Amino acid sequence: MNFGQVRLPAHFALRNFDKKQGAPMKNYLLILLLFAAAPTLAQTKISGIVTDQKGGVLPGANITLKGTYDGTSSDTQGNFAFETDETGSQVISIQALGFKTQEINIICSGNPVTLKVTLPESINLLTAVTITAGAMEASDEKKSVVLKPLDIVTTSGAMGDITAALLTLPGTSTVGNDGRLFVRGGDASETSIFIDGLQVGNAFGSTASNVPTRTRFSPNLFKGSFFSTGGYSAEYGQALSSALALNTLDLPLRNQGDISIMSLGGGYTQTLVGKNNALTASGNYYNLAPYQSLVKQNFDWEKSPSSWDSEISLRQKWGNAAKGKSGFIKAYFHTEGNGMAIWQKSPGNDLPGNDGRGDRIELHNRYSYGNVSFRHSANKGWFFYGGAAFSHNRDKYNINREPIRQINQIAHSKIAAVKDFTPQFSLKNGLEWYIKSYSEALISQNLKRKYTDHQLNHFVEATYYFSNRLIMVGGLRTGYSSLSKQMWVTPRFSVAYKLENQGQFSFAAGKFKQLPEEKLRVLQTNLKNGEATHYILNYFIVNNNRTFRAESFYKTYDNLVTYQGLPTAPANITQNGAGYARGFDFFYRDKTTIKGTDFWITYSFVDSKRRFANYETKVQPSFAPRHNGSVVIKHFIGKLKSQLGSSWSWNSGYTYNNPNLQGEMQSKTKMYSDLSISWSYLPRPNIIIHAACSNVLGRSNVFGYRYATQPDETGFYASLPTGQQAKRFAFIGLFITLSKNKDANQLNNL
């Protein structure tokens, strides 16, 4: 067998040789003459020096006499020299990593040839500058990342929630009674979430007001994420503040089964992997009742939250990347159901209640999300991607036994083509079509209202590398809404420059539009876009496992919705609101200074005021605390086979409106602080025991106060604090992985 392999190449080499000489086989004499003549001809010496465009010498360049084995490499001074037996007109090729290949025609006649070669730089995407303004990436593959995908799940205090982990990053505010993403003075609805480029409707679980929610999707689905706190690409729209793009895993490594047994429930996931395809299916059930019966709760639960979910994902790849054409198609389907019933006291007890327990809120939620996405790289620098997604969310609320039903549906389809015209210049073009429909019904009174909106979008984005140090991206997003009968054009622009020391500056600016929330649009369907303009300046440096990032931003808001009356019954809806948010933030991460320890520290300052909702003046919103900070520490102790983690998150307090005082939003809560700890223990490589506790210090955080709508006899508005569900939240779980490879575990799933 080996023998055969030796002969084969020899045979090919001979055939090639014949072809090159162009000799007809019958003309033996000529061949023999050539054979005989070659050694007698004088050798030609080829020498020279290779430099870059700035005159610096280039060692290790590959110098080849094309079509022959003759050639050499440049030495540490950039010099090279070699001899060849070839004669006549020849081509010399000079190649070096990170530079464009040069070809030079020479004549080999026995006379020495001396060359002075200057190689122009080529764009190396691996080390070239990237735009980091407003962007924070979690990836295993790219350089300018702030987090690894694994960090999202091993951050203590996050309890496996993607959003909670992102809240340890700069530019975000923790709003403990909400749980969603609040970015730079924007409210939670101003962030759009995408899976594999396709929008997810109702990405957060449905809940009662002041009961915090979580992301519906498990972090172990994703290989990376791109979180933008502003100034993002023209590819994304209908989000005034922020875009979060989550990318699912390609092919899992192996067949395996994952069992999880937790204090809150359990689940099973089975993964089957073929050569070019994979199937993952999982089912989970959670119920907080046993835990809440053991640990004292501040909330008055009639029925503790419980949920089930199941999901299935299919992946198929095709083609061969090394041969130019290849692609991937993914299908993902997720469905779940949740339920809860809670009593919430009313301040002043002036509303009709039951046994003084206040309002009874019962919720049944059904949610489904499915998407099919593809990407395909073709020849000649073409790349295509796109897909279609559908989300369906149904909330059945019973508020004091009064049934209300809300259905929200989003269909999104998208197709984009990217063409690399040169290594410097690429152009992306895409089309998107959204169908958004929302309905709400008051069942007992047989009242129903709804709307359907078609939105058509086009985006175009050009990327140009001036060099490996300077990049510029310009984009334009155009949209049209059938319901608001409005067309809009939003420009986006960003530029980044890399310094000598690996640090880089980026600047991004853009206009962003978003239609008001469903609950308002259904009342007044002709509402137009709200508007925001972002300016962001960023400095970013990664060096030897240390990352530092500083960013300042200025954002203005216009055409925000304003109304009179309570948020539950808005009247006189207009779009006269406006405001601003400005500030700066810092992020420092260090994996090397302390052995075995990885930590990051963030600080964000936000100064925001806006007139919106039912405020008559510009006020600081409750969800935009001025000072925000967090510290996350992870430490591995080999002897204990354990990873210990701790995170601390802090802010300077939430504003609230006290009707007993003059003005609006004039009051502020005491500061918020939460210290969480976690412990992951691996007794065997495929078994993990994970324990975590939030707010270990037992601090009573208050997120605001609710006031009675009417004053009492003395003219005083009574109030109740909006606080935490419980002093602490503790979690323990056992995770077992079953596979042929006994070392596989779920550490990346926790």
Place this chain on the structure above:
Amino acid sequence: MKKLQIILTFMLLTTFTAIAQDTPYQKAMKKEIAKLIETDSLPQLQQSANAFARITELNPTEWQPLYYQSLAYTFQGLNKTLTIDKKDEALARAEELAKKADAISPNNVEIVTLQGFVTMAKLSADPAGRGQSLSGLAMQTFGRALGIDNKNPRALVMMAQMEYGMAKFFGSGTEKACGFAQQSATIFAGQDEAALKAAILPTWGKKLADGMVKNCK
């Protein structure tokens, strides 16, 4: 004239036979492989990579030149004097070349092992940051290589290295790792190196296996 042609044909045939035993391709490969296996110096490794690139140009249907070119970049990526950026640059090149070799010769135990080796080199560039995400991939790739040929000494010694690292990390016994290393060393000792070299097939890794066996004792 006829006689002359017969004589010439005979001469030509003998020339052909001589070439068949060592074509310029084989000669060039053998010379460069010997150089590559000997060296630890970065400039020399780059020269090797360049030389194999030149051979690849002329022999685009052979997997070996791509394999050795990739190996030369992998060795660069393991060089301790380089910054992580430089290591990644070399390893990205190594990965790309191994992929091309794999496209020419799919399910080749040597190429799959090399792909695992590149992953292992990436991992060792930043063990703290990449350990969790890449160790599984590296083990899986070596597992795939052993699935193709469970007697390949390079796949065995690479697997031994990964198992050793895992055992140290979890504080468990190194028996499994040492078993793989011993198996690898035994196969290395029993192989006909000259024949493999003549066939320009990979022979490297013996020192690594012997070193590990020594460590295990």
